[in-house]
Amino acid sequence: MDASAEQKMIACPSGQVMLSDRRTQRSWPVELAPYQLAAYPITQALYARIADRRPSAAQGDRLPVDGVSWWDAVRFCNALSERDGFSPAYHFQAGGEGIEWDASADGYRLPTEAEWEHACRAGTPGPRYGPLDEIAWYRGNSNERIREVGRKRPNALGLYDMLGNVWEWCWDVYDAEVYGSYRVLRGGGWFDEHWSCRASVRRRSHPTFRVDDVGFRLARSVVR
Secondary structure: OOHHHHOOEEEEOOEEEEEEEOOOOEEEEEEEOOEEEEOOOOEHHHHHHHHOOOOOOOOOOOOEOOOOOHHHHHHHHHHHHHHHOOOOOEEEOHHHOOEEEOOOOOOEEOOOHHHHHHHHHOOOOOOOOOOHHHHOOOOOOOOOOOOOOOOOOOOOOOOOOOOOOOEEEEEEEOOHHHHOOOEEEEOOOOOOOHHHOOOOOEEEEOOOOOOOOEEOOOEEEOOO
């Protein structure tokens, strides 16, 4: 996979997605403007070129990067934006504890969970965009190890590994009243059972935690 393929961005149309939370039994609609989402999760090769380190336990250029915190992911987005001549999407507050998202910036960023689910579904109404074994690496077929990106069938938009392989960080806070600063993860991973690999499943983690089944992919706003 060459560098252009690693960063290939897919146009995602405007639309509406209905988010839901099993714990609170709450559902809420979100309207979305057009945006772009990376065809693949960030690979270890791309992460190493930008961040100058390889945090993953299992090593391989085409494997998705894992063992990255939410803070690692947003800093990577800014670093890649600067390299490519885009305006960084994130502004860090003094001390590095706070962050603001500049919605007018054209740089790389994390998707919102609404964008993530809308892109994952790609117009399909069910829990998955295809038969699970054809589209995802999960406990039932991964041999309990992370796998190279792009080896399974993409969805209708041309997005690979939206389900399975690694969970993906999203921008959103999961539930501030109950979990504080914990951020949303989506998609399921290589060690998960089939029920976790569904478009609507939400997971949470502290933004400083680094886990061996968690990575991320890039998004970009369509700035007019």
